Amino acid sequence: MNIKEITARAKAAARLTRNLSIETRNGVLMQFACNLRSAEQKIIAANQIDLENARLNGMKTSFLDRLTLTASSIEAIATGVEQTASLPDPLHMVLEDRILTSGVHLKKTSTAIGVIGIIFESRPNVCADCAALTFKSGNACILKGGKDSYHSCVAITEAMHDALRKYGVSKDAVILLEHPDHAETQAWISDRNSMDLLIPRGSSRLIRSVVDNARVPVIETGAGICHVYVDETADLQMAVNIVINAKCQRPSVCNAMETLLIQKCTAERFLSLLAPALKEHGVQVFADEYACSIIPSFEKGSEENWNTEYNDLIMNIVTVEGVREAVNHIENHGTHHSESIVSSDENAVSYFMNNVDSACIYHNVSTRFTDGFEFGLGAEIGISTQKMHARGPMGLQALTTVTYHLDGNGECCK
Amino acid sequence: MNIKEITARAKAAARLTRNLSIETRNGVLMQFACNLRSAEQKIIAANQIDLENARLNGMKTSFLDRLTLTASSIEAIATGVEQTASLPDPLHMVLEDRILTSGVHLKKTSTAIGVIGIIFESRPNVCADCAALTFKSGNACILKGGKDSYHSCVAITEAMHDALRKYGVSKDAVILLEHPDHAETQAWISDRNSMDLLIPRGSSRLIRSVVDNARVPVIETGAGICHVYVDETADLQMAVNIVINAKCQRPSVCNAMETLLIQKCTAERFLSLLAPALKEHGVQVFADEYACSIIPSFEKGSEENWNTEYNDLIMNIVTVEGVREAVNHIENHGTHHSESIVSSDENAVSYFMNNVDSACIYHNVSTRFTDGFEFGLGAEIGISTQKMHARGPMGLQALTTVTYHLDGNGECCK
Numbered sequence: 001m002n003i004k005e006i007t008a009r010a011k012a013a014a015r016l017t018r019n020l021s022i023e024t025r026n027g028v029l030m031q032f033a034c035n036l037r038s039a040e041q042k043i044i045a046a047n048q049i050d051l052e053n054a055r056l057n058g059m060k061t062s063f064l065d066r067l068t069l070t071a072s073s074i075e076a077i078a079t080g081v082e083q084t085a086s087l088p089d090p091l092h093m094v095l096e097d098r099i100l101t102s103g104v105h106l107k108k109t110s111t112a113i114g115v116i117g118i119i120f121e122s123r124p125n126v127c128a129d130c131a132a133l134t135f136k137s138g139n140a141c142i143l144k145g146g147k148d149s150y151h152s153c154v155a156i157t158e159a160m161h162d163a164l165r166k167y168g169v170s171k172d173a174v175i176l177l178e179h180p181d182h183a184e185t186q187a188w189i190s191d192r193n194s195m196d197l198l199i200p201r202g203s204s205r206l207i208r209s210v211v212d213n214a215r216v217p218v219i220e221t222g223a224g225i226c227h228v229y230v231d232e233t234a235d236l237q238m239a240v241n242i243v244i245n246a247k248c249q250r251p252s253v254c255n256a257m258e259t260l261l262i263q264k265c266t267a268e269r270f271l272s273l274l275a276p277a278l279k280e281h282g283v284q285v286f287a288d289e290y291a292c293s294i295i296p297s298f299e300k301g302s303e304e305n306w307n308t309e310y311n312d313l314i315m316n317i318v319t320v321e322g323v324r325e326a327v328n329h330i331e332n333h334g335t336h337h338s339e340s341i342v343s344s345d346e347n348a349v350s351y352f353m354n355n356v357d358s359a360c361i362y363h364n365v366s367t368r369f370t371d372g373f374e375f376g377l378g379a380e381i382g383i384s385t386q387k388m389h390a391r392g393p394m395g396l397q398a399l400t401t402v403t404y405h406l407d408g409n410g411e412c413c414k
Numbered sequence: 415m416n417i418k419e420i421t422a423r424a425k426a427a428a429r430l431t432r433n434l435s436i437e438t439r440n441g442v443l444m445q446f447a448c449n450l451r452s453a454e455q456k457i458i459a460a461n462q463i464d465l466e467n468a469r470l471n472g473m474k475t476s477f478l479d480r481l482t483l484t485a486s487s488i489e490a491i492a493t494g495v496e497q498t499a500s501l502p503d504p505l506h507m508v509l510e511d512r513i514l515t516s517g518v519h520l521k522k523t524s525t526a527i528g529v530i531g532i533i534f535e536s537r538p539n540v541c542a543d544c545a546a547l548t549f550k551s552g553n554a555c556i557l558k559g560g561k562d563s564y565h566s567c568v569a570i571t572e573a574m575h576d577a578l579r580k581y582g583v584s585k586d587a588v589i590l591l592e593h594p595d596h597a598e599t600q601a602w603i604s605d606r607n608s609m610d611l612l613i614p615r616g617s618s619r620l621i622r623s624v625v626d627n628a629r630v631p632v633i634e635t636g637a638g639i640c641h642v643y644v645d646e647t648a649d650l651q652m653a654v655n656i657v658i659n660a661k662c663q664r665p666s667v668c669n670a671m672e673t674l675l676i677q678k679c680t681a682e683r684f685l686s687l688l689a690p691a692l693k694e695h696g697v698q699v700f701a702d703e704y705a706c707s708i709i710p711s712f713e714k715g716s717e718e719n720w721n722t723e724y725n726d727l728i729m730n731i732v733t734v735e736g737v738r739e740a741v742n743h744i745e746n747h748g749t750h751h752s753e754s755i756v757s758s759d760e761n762a763v764s765y766f767m768n769n770v771d772s773a774c775i776y777h778n779v780s781t782r783f784t785d786g787f788e789f790g791l792g793a794e795i796g797i798s799t800q801k802m803h804a805r806g807p808m809g810l811q812a813l814t815t816v817t818y819h820l821d822g823n824g825e826c827c828k
Binding site for chain 2: 015018019098100101102104106113114192196197211212215217219235238241242245249250331353354355357358359360361362363364365366368369370371374375376386387388389391392401402403404405406407408409410411412413
């Protein structure tokens with residue numbers, strides 16, 4: 001792999017993709033979706049090679065599950081690509097249009113970022129999603145997937161390349177890296193000339209490793225230790241529904257709740273309602289001493305539990321004096337992702353809303369709503385847990401930057 | 415220096431500053447300006463110590479110039495702080511307000527970032543500017559200035575601390591680091607828990623070193639190899655004015671032009687007008703062979719020249735076939751800062767506008783307009799040359815992030 005040459009190809013492609021009309025960009029995506037469907041057998045055959053290798057490498061069932069492509073998952077991928085095509089154009093949006101005191105006419109518009117690198121795990125669907133989102137937003141992308149998904153990603157990328165070719169667009173708009181070793185990857189993500197933005201998609205371990213090693217701008221996504229706080233004024237049946245939804249509806253995702261905070265004075269009443277529901281859903285609970293004293297089947301938890309993203313049917317329950325202690329707990333153990341308060345006390349709600357420092361702060365709503373589709377943004381490239389550039393669900397707009405165009409008649413600075 | 419303890423103090427302060435009313439934030443700044451004026455003698459005395467040390471350390475005159483504070487420069491600093499106070503509040507701006515399909519009420523508002531680190535050189539005015547801008551935007555800041563300006567910065571910071579005290583705000587809102595050594599600085603900028611954003615302000619060498627060594631999010635600012643391209647359809651007298659303004663009006667700043675690109679067929683005509691003006695302004699010129707053949711007093715330049723930010727009365731002149739070659743030169747040698755085309759050919763202008771990949775792209779205007787005040791943003795914390803978060807002049811808005819507040823009535827995800 002010659003990363004300098006690949007980078008140069010991607011840059012050259014990015015200079016073209018940023019100026020493609022929305023009709024061409026959408027046309028390519030519709031063709032991509034069509035190609036995915038017609039290449040179904042080929043993609044499944046490539047996927048079988050990956051699965052076979054992964055089995056030989058002793059990968060776990062959950063890993064194999066995420067790697068597996070079927071007719072229906074390929075259909076879902078194609079539909080996702082079509083949905084991306086149907087989203088509004090994120091480019092050429094006029095964000096400001098005004099005449100400066102100097103008489104110069106300023107226009108601020110959204111423009112493509114350039115070359116976006118994406119590092120993801122062995123989930124071939126991510127390959128198609130990212131190719132579609134970066135291309136729709138006028139960018140070129142360099143994709144590095146988990147090595148166990150390589151053949152599947154090659155087959156998916158070929159479907160995209162064929163679509164690009166049909167519209168006369170360079171296939172360098174979407175480049176899939178072929179097995180870079182650790183040193184090559186490190187050289188790639190250390191070189192500030194190699195790309196404009198790097199997005200890691202996957203487990204918090206993957207993200208941490210990218211953040212620690214990259215020298216190019218990175219958007220940190222994904223890690224979610226989300227909290228729900230229930231106070232004495234809460235509608236307790238509503239609180240049970242929210243907690244069960246936030247924990248159990250899809251425990252593997254980042255917007256699922258990991259820790260429930262309960263105002264001490266209401267813990268006994270609330271837990272008598274909640275504990276049977278948790279049991280019914282098979283949720284394992286680590287709790288503080290007071291909560292354990294109320295429900296003896298809870299296991300004793302510790303700071304380490306409060307700092308853990310389970311992504312599983314496991315949760316923490318911690319009792320607190322009130323909203324201030326709840327906010328402090330979130331500040332000390334959260335990941336600035338999504339937190340919810342269930343309460344009918346205006347003062348408590350207002351304190352929570354103004355003092356929690358997270359991307360999404362909910363009142364009487366499940367944390368599971370932190371999602372591109374729920375927010376009306378369409379498919380998302382990730383959920384940003386940092387504060388720069390984009391925060392929360394990142395739709396197409398997060399894959400653009402801005403350019404100032406200034407028009408004048410010989411103006412000079414005084 | 416115990417950086418963990420300093421970080422904890424700044425974080426605690428940031429939780430308070432983000433909720434201060436605009437009246438309190440502006441009141442503190444007006445008091446800060448007032449204190450700067452009344453502490454004039456004290457600040458000058460502290461500055462004398464710094465100057466004496468710097469002289470003993472053998473620093474150059476230009477360095478001592480930038481370090482020197484006088485009654486009038488302190489007045490200018492105080493006026494700058496007052497101007498920051500008079501700017502609109504960048505917080506609590508409602509950026510989106512809508513009801514999601516689920517019925518949940520979403521509000522996206524601008525909020526403070528948290529703790530902002532700023533590393534700057536021995537220019538005490540930067541200390542006051544940064545304290546004012548970060549505080550106005552509801553953030554806490556940790557300032558690390560060049561060690562030769564330490565006593566001056568202490569005196570300025572004291573004026574801010576006194577203002578904070580008068581309004582009952584923790585002085586940890588503005589922390590000046592006391593001589594951290596290299597290892598301590600490295601530990602500080604490597605720890606992703608230490609701050610939310612780091613902004614280096616100063617020479618490209620300082621910025622490069624921060625970007626290479628930091629593990630926290632950094633906004634890259636400042637480096638400006640800016641270009642002006644003049645084609646055969648240009649109003650040549652306008653082009654002369656723009657080139658002289660862009661190079662000579664303030665050559666030390668990042669938005670000054672370093673390289674002039676001229677369409678070959680117009681080079682002879684244009685240079686016969688321009689060369690006398692450049693000579694009159696004492697500009698040294700490095701040029702390509704063709705330009706040298708027209709004006710023999712030009713020195714022969716090379717790729718190294720085309721890649722140099724002179725920040726001085728020195729410039730490059732390169733002749734090109736047309737707008738495509740001009741854009742390619744900018745792509746290969748520019749820093750994505752500010753470029754201008756002087757032309758009356760609509761096609762050339764449109765190609766330039768759509769294909770140059772810089773923060774600010776001008777038509778018939780000097781590059782010197784890339785500036786917070788000229789853009790109507792007020793004082794700027796820097797000019798971003800990267801594409802994430804903020805691009806071009808960064809005003810107060812660039813020191814904020816967004817928060818989604820979502821209000822509902824027990825909504826759960828389906």
